[in-house]
Amino acid sequence: MTPWEMVAVFAAGVGAGGINSVVGSGTLITFPVLLATGLPPVTATVSNALGLIPGSISGAIGYRKELVGQGRRVLKLSAGALVGGLGGATLLLTLPSTAFERIVPTLVGLALVLVVLQPLISKKVRARREARPQDSARRDVGPLLLLGLTLASVYGGYFAAAQGIIYMSIMGMLLDEPMQRLNGIKNVLAAVVNSIAALFFLFAAHFDWTAVLLIAVGSALGGMTGAAVGRRFSPAALRALIVTVGTAAIVQLVLR
Template sequence: MEGLGEILAVLAAGVGAGAVNAAVGSGTLISFPVLLATGLPPVTATVSNALGLVPGSISAAIGYRRELAGQRGRVLKWSAGAVLGGLTGAMLLLVLPAAAFETIVPVLVGLALVLVALQPLIGRQLRDRRARTGRTAVRADGGPPLLVGLTLASVYGGYFSAAQGIIYVSLMGLRLDDGLQRLNAVKNVLVALVNTVAALFFLFAADFDWTAVALLAVGSAAGGQIGAAAGRRLRPAVLRTLIVVVGTVAIVQLSTR
C-alpha cells in the first residue's frame, strides 16, 4: 500500500464498514472495493477484509449487549452453526472459483430483502394462524429449520460476507416472533463469530496484507461503536427501510462486479 491517500482511504473504509455492519450489514461492500482499488488481488483483498473487520464485528456486538439480554440460550446454540459454517466458507474461498457464488449471491440477498420488508405482515399471518389452530407457543430458537438456515448463511459469510447480516436478520424474522433490534443484536454476534473463525483460518492458510488489516481493524472498531449507537436509536420501521435500501445497493454492486 503506497501513499497517505490510500492509507486514509482504507482507514475511512474501515470506519464506514464497521458502522454499516453494526446497524444494518453489508459493510464489506464499502471496504472490499477500496482494497481492490489499492491494487490488492481479489482473494488477498477478501482475506484482508475478513481479518480487518473482526474488531468491528466484536465492537458492534458489544454495542448491542443490552438487546442481547435473555437470548443467551439460543445464541449459544446458533453459535455452533456459525463457527462450523464460517470455517467451511473460509476453506471454500481457497478452493472454489469466485464465479461459484457470484450468480447465486444477488438472488439470496434479494430474497432476504423481501423477507425483511414483509416481516411484519408475515409475523401477523403466522400469529393469526397459530391462534386459529390453537398452537400459540413459539419455539424461542426457531427450531431446526432456523439453525440449518443460519449455518448455511454462515458458510456464505465465511466465503465472502457481503450482506451476510441481512440474510441472518431475514431468516430470524421469518421464524421468530421478536423485535427487529433484538434480532439485529444477535446478527452482530453471529457475524463476529463467523469473521473471527474465518480470520483465524486465513492467518495460517492464506496471503493477506498486514497494513490493510491493521487499518481496517482500527477503523472498523471505531465504526462498530458508531453504528451500534446509531442503529439502536432507530425505530423498527426506519431500520427495516434502511436494511432494504442498503441491501438493494448491495444487489446492484454484486450484480455488476
C-alpha cells in the same frame, strides 16, 4: 498502498463497521475499495474478513442489552455459525481463484437484491408473526433454524456481503422476538463467523496487513458508533449507499 488509498480504506472500515452493526452488508463498502487499491479479489476478501472482526465484536457489545436472557439460544446458534464459517472459509481457499472471481459478482448481485428487498422481507415477516398466535416452540432453537443459520454462516465464511440480512430474514420467520433482539443475535453470529474464518486465514491464506489494520481500527469505531446511533439512521439512505457501492463492485469485478 498510497496515503490516499489508506485514508479510503480506513473510511470504508468505519462505514462498514457502522452498517454491519445496524443492517449488515458492510462488506459491500470495504470490498470494492480494497479492489480499487489493486488487491486481488481473494486477497481482498481475506483481508476484509480479518479487518472486520473488531467491528463485529464492538457491534455485538453495543447490543448487549438486547441479548439479555438469550444466552442459551446464542450459544446453540453460535456453534452452528462456527461450523458454517469454517466451512465457508475452507471453500474460499479450496476453490480456484478463477471460480471465486466468477462466483463473487453473482453473490454481490444477490446481496444487493436482498438489500433492496429487505423492507419487503421485514414487512412480510412481521405480518406473518402478527397473524399467528405466539407459540413457545418458536421461542427456542429448532432444527430448521439451526440448519438455516448454519448454511447462512457457510455463505458468510466464503463471502460476507448481506450475511446479516440473511440471518435476520431466517430468524424473523422462525423466532417470535422483537427485531432489535434478533439484531443482537445477528451481530454475535457475524462476530463468530468472522473470527473463525479469520483464524483459519491467518494460517492458510495471503492477506494485506495494511488493509487489515486500517479496516480493523475503522470498523471498531464504526461498530461502536453504529450500535449507539444506528436506530437514527435513515434505512433508505443506508440501502441507497450500499446498492451504489455494491454496483460499483460488480462493475469493477466484471471489468478486471
